[in-house]
Amino acid sequence: MKLAYWMYTGPAHIGTLRIASSFKNVHAIMHAPIGDDYFNVMRSMLEREREYTPVTTSVVDRNVLARGSQEKVIDNITRKDKEESPDLIVLTPTCTSSILQEDLQNFVERASMDSIADVLLADVNHYRVTELQAADKTLYQIVKFYIDKNKKNQSLELNKTIIPSINLIGISTLGFHNNHDTRELKKFFSNLNININCIFPQGATVKDLKKLPIAWFNILPYREIGILTSKFLKKEFGVSSITMLPMGNIEFNKFIQKINSFLTFENQTNFILNFISKNTKKLLNLNWIKKEVKNNKNRKKAIIFGSANHVATLTKMLSKEIGIEIILCGTYCKSDSQWFKEQVQNYCNEILITEDHTIIGNQISKLKPDVIFGTQMERHIGKRLNIPCGVISSPIHIQNFPLGYKPMVGYEGSKHLMDLIFNTLNLKNKKNTFFLFKEKIKIN
Missing domain, CATH: 3.40.50.1980 (Nitrogenase molybdenum iron protein domain)
Known part of the structure; x- marks a missing residue:
């Protein structure tokens, strides 16, 4: 407190x-x-x-x-x-x-x-x-309560599904693009002929929790909510989990390969490999953005700050796929600091773990990056310092609860990320729309 x-x-x-x-x-x-x-x-x-x-x-x-x-x-x-x-x-x-x-x-x-x-x-x-x-603990508490209750009533479902199926854990209200990510993941698993056994807590009833053990494995896109529940399901029923955010080309391909490792049917495995091969061309190729970055005389420098999950994934993406130098990346998730450091230590110059927005503000002011990727607070800091900022993590304002379809994961998520990265990098010096119609002002 x-x-x-x-x-x-x-x-x-x-x-x-x-x-x-x-x-x-x-x-x-x-x-x-x-x-x-x-x-x-x-x-x-x-x-x-x-x-x-x-x-x-x-x-x-x-x-x-x-x-x-x-x-x-x-x-x-x-x-x-x-x-x-x-x-x-x-x-x-x-x-x-x-x-x-x-x-x-x-x-x-x-x-x-x-x-x-x-x-x-x-x-x-x-x-x-x-x-x-607290969200992670409460979800675990509710799941354990109903698993124990259904065990006592002998109404717990234990036989695995014939067709491969998954539990999607941690989708919740007020999450960062959670509903859009869920829609994209539903489409993705449907294409792979993998059924979704249960998505919870968002949209699920407590009566659905009795069928959690019948899934082949769990998917946790956001490790901040669901880790305790996944460990409980592993301990009680042997249901393993894939805990990763499939954001960006490289991480998404790793995500697909991990899913493939859980499938025992040779036909299903071959189908997934063919699916990957067929859709590789559809995956967004970010090389042209990489060339844009390299064409500049100086390598672009970025600071990233937000939730551990989103920052770690985006740090790898910007460093490996686009070639941006990450001069500092950090998170406010102190409870997950060890995992975070292991994930990003090879991709950034400096790591910062803090819950104090003034500390990250001072670091941004001191290091003067070309671009910031962070939360609504980093957007405010960037505006004050005239540094462009793309929002990639909670906490967020209402403009990051879009009515339009804007996932952060999968194929569509790659397109949205490309727009976010490209616009943030290139539109920092652009005037607003009103000035575009004035001949005297030159837009570089």
């Missing part, structure tokens, strides 16, 4: 609410004072969904401070159970309400007696973990 003007990740309860609101027919009760309940507004504005965000605030006010909140919390849980008929109700405190040190587990057990829905307390330390860590 930290008092700050601005942070890259939200507090823990935001992560929990992201997971709960991603599932279908799951309702969250947030035990919090007025002021901590901004998640509803944020999600409604950014995701632009027609349905109301399934989150209710059990307000901590002066009456609660005087009398305790047990009666109020239990009443809110049972009321929502009757009104919404959810499959699961998740109760979460916030950093503020955690100060009260109330026995919320006892509240949950009491409310469960009068509720048809399952009631679960998000087991997260709100003072020590970030939004992403």
